[in-house]
Amino acid sequence: MTTLQETPGTQGLRGVERSAIATVRHGLSLTPEIRKGLGGTFALAVLATVGKVIVPIAVQQTMDRGLEGPVPDVAYIRAVVAVCAAAVLLTAFCGYLMNVRLYKATESSLATLRVRGFRHVHDLSVLTQNSERRGALVSRVTGDVDQISAFMQWGGLMIIVALGQLLVASVLMFVYSWQLGLLVWFCFLPLMAAMPRFQRWLSAAYTRVRERTGDMLSAVGESVVGAAVIRAYGAETRTSERLDTAIEANKTAQARTQKIVATVFPLTEIVAAVAVAGVVLLGVRLGVDGDISEGRLVAFLFLITLFISPLQIATEVLNEAQNAIAGWRRILGVLDTPPDVADPGEDGVDLPRGPISVSFQEVGFTYPGGPAVLSDVSVDIPPRSRIAVVGETGSGKTTFAKLLTRLMDPVSGRVTVDGEDLRRVRFSSLRERIVMVPQDGFLFDGTLADNIRFGRPPATDEEIRLALTELGLTDWLEGLPAGLDTPVGQRGESLSAGERQLVALARAYLADPDLLLLDEATSAVDPATEVRLARALEGVTRGRTAVSIAHRLSTAEAADEVLVFDRGRIVQRGPHAELVARPGVYADLHASWVSAARS
Template identity: 50%
Template sequence: MSHEPLDAAPAETPRRDAHDAAVDALESSAPAGGSDHERRHREATPEEDALQDAGAVTVLRRGVAATPELREGLLLTGLLAILTAAGKLAVPILIQQTLDRGVLGDRGYRAGFVAVACAGTALLTIVLYALNRGTFRRLVRAAEASLLGLRLRTFSHIHRLSIAEHVDHRRGALVARVTSDVETLAQFTEWGAVAWIVDSTLLVATLAVMAVYSWQLTLVAMAVFVPLLPLLRALQRRQLAAYDDVRNAVGGTLSEVSELVSGAPVVLAYGLEGRARRRLDAAIDKQYRAHLRGAKWFSIMFPLADLFGAVALAAVVAAGAINGEAWGLGFGELVAFLFLVNLLLTPISQLTEILDQTQTAIAGWRKILGVLATPVDVEEPVDGASLPQGPLAVDLEGVRFAYREGGEVLRGLDLHLPAGCTVAVVGETGSGKTTIAKLLCRLADPTAGVVRVGGVDLREVAPESRHARIRMVPQDGFLFDAPLADNVRMGRVDATDTDVDAAFASLGLSGWVDDLPGGIHASVGERGGNLSVGERQLVALARAQLGDPGLLILDEATSSVDPETEQALANALDRLATGRTVVSIAHRLSTAERADVVVVVDAGEIVEHGPHAELLGRGGVYSGLFESWLGNTRAG
């Protein structure tokens, strides 16, 4: 009863300790460490940065607004919570009543009164148990529904963000928004939010009952407790700082281990074991010290509440014994007071913990809201047009493009590519040729000008039509950890195994597929790791073939592909190109040689375009590029 656990449960099992820190670190880009703002990489969007400065209340309000599931039925849950909190006062009151009126009163021992009072309170305890259980269940249901909703909304929003946000070093942070950041809200939504209600109710109700018995003694007890709250807050801040140190130290050891593991060939080849051991030992020692520093604060915080409770009790005993009768206090009331003082301890020591949880939740919400506030690059049209059948012509009209941060990449391109032609876009790294590919499949919209495909402004094309009729084969086609056939089927969801077979056959790849263990049901492994880069491109071509696109955008792999696969790729591509417009971002001169039209891009502008032979004869940029290619490859 009144003696609530002097040592609260969450403290004893520090689950949010180093282990979670390690998990966080792992989740946010493998060997991590340090807090987000320590990294020099841009980890946050400007919108996220803006939210860093928003006040806690603003974030909380916007956070709750972003999770409508949380508010559902909150009123009733809150009401139930208040009832159960008030119910905790039943037993101390029973003690007082029994002592004053049942045993020690003027009428002596009243067995009937005691039995009825005890039975009544027991019944109340059982009813309160049921209410408490109901409150908990409602909370869990609402909290988990809201987390699910928030997770899905954040996930979908992130998928709609610009492709520029999906860079390697941002990925860990984006994954964290959907995983660990949502998890930080779990404790708060399941318990913290309502604990505010419960604990304040309990605090107020206890003080009220105490005041009914004796307002003077209540003031004595309160006077003792007043300094406890700020003291606990101060200690908690120290503890949180120590906890930050632990996180950083764990991040440090993790990077050391990670370097040892992923750098094993270098460590072994260069005999760096001694160096690795020294660095590891230093990191491990740092982590151990951080843990112990944290343990120091952690050890003192909880007994402190106990100590204040004892002092309050001593003060109440002294004041009550000396002045009790003068203040009109009964003996039973004074005894009940002893239990009530202890009842005060729980909400007071819990409030610091709830504050901590609330802060964690606010930090999580801040990050999630930041991502949700980041505008999407490409707004889809409401009633989009369809692209025409057959091969699609491409028109660029005064197209300019600049990334959200950084200078202009394309500076006014005008180009007409007739339907059904094959085009090679060449240029040096950074010339803007990859950006052209992005604009053609609307991974981004031009900052000025219009991209027309099949005569339609790409911004007015319905997404379904665009996805079906325009296909991009990226440099390294990402494969999902699923059977080969499922990966190909992403090109057309309703395709059967026969369709998949046919797609491979029409590209002349049946032989390759048959050689795979399991044929089209072969497992491609994580990220398609069971296949080589070239083979992954073959799969991407089959995906495209299945969709029957009118415009194909091919980003050639820069890394070398083994000759056999190279041959298969060229072959498959020839077949795929038949009757389609093909735009290749070319890294190989053979591709440029074979194309109907070569487009030369330099510093964001089209400097030459025309057939290979014609451009060679002109003796301009392209012939220079071509010469250097030849020089490099035929230098024997």
């Protein structure tokens, strides 16, 4: 209970404000793979697009040259067909090459982006990590990246193809007849002008669908995760109603979106037909005056079809482009956020091995926008000492622990380890030497051995067994159905809360740190086991520095020194025997513990 409460969510990800183009440019600059050979890919795309006008040209050539005389010039038509067929195959091949290059480039670069984003999330401080919902962080390296790739492989490509198609068709149109070309553009322009508006409608509708889907998923999630509570309290009807409402709202939002799509999409067909009719009407007049040949006129009718698909998919593509840019912004938002607790890296120092001394010098800490949670804390922890930290919820114990392990940096003052400012110590050295066991022992899906080995990957099964023996947990291990190979389930949920804490402790112990920090690390195990564990810990931490955030009496009693926190300050310190004899915060705390233990 000491972990989340102290963390107001004000230390979020800080994206830099950028325009759409700057976002894309910056995004691309982070993934050089995509730019390699982009010119070649683009050239191939243009060549592939040229394939679209082969039919109109073939028709025009056939009609104007092959069929102009009283008898069809079959030989000429054959030649035209042969040349065109070769061109079709060539452009198809270009299309193939272009696709493969595009997929390779985009997928490689996005994989890089994904991994960079993932790594950066881990590099961010605990404060920043906790300010975001886990699911939101996950989607930045999954769904958001997928949106970018979907756009680059379909929408982005379609923009190139569609623009190319419109361009090539228009050029040919104006070559055949500028009057008819103008006419066609005149027909399509209003529709093109209206596209951004349609896209806005559609985008708003999609946003609504996403929100409704989110609501629905969270309602479904509640009905599954809260299954026990729902049954225990007979809340089935209410839950069912909430679910139905959410499902129905989602359906309605989807149907509304579909209505927009179904209205906008066929408009292009009508406009195209009007253009065709216009071309026939005007073309016939021009033809009578001898300004255009019949083949060219007919070719026009084919060229108009090239206008249809770009416009039909325009709203979708614009929408995808918007999503991709939003996705890019979100992942850049992660990468742009500086890790406010940064690894000094090359400039840093490594701690020498051996017992660790810690010194807090006038340390103060304030969460962004919050009140001070720690002020003027000065304390020296000599090597090999055993320290207990006590105090009520919200007194600053956990903040103290987070500063000591450099999960956060102090706002004022400094923390030194072996005389070295903690901020100068390389993470690789720091994380090896100082290990914290948090209250909630998170486990990864895998076996017991996998999870304990997480503390020191090269450890053998024998070493793991030895560690458990030293912690006095042999009986427990033997009681497990598959011993070290027992699967712990997702998030360790196949084990009880107490057992998870045992694994977390073993994991930290195996890491063999010089300073072990226990944050109420055994609060959920039964008293007999806890006592046994405390005893074992006393043995194994001998020769190391140990700091325990205590939730019960005996931990404090066993410590060399007790630090008593109250409202962000150390109000008392000294051995248990001394403190308990004096009236004060500790004596009160002690009294309540005693009454809880014995009553």
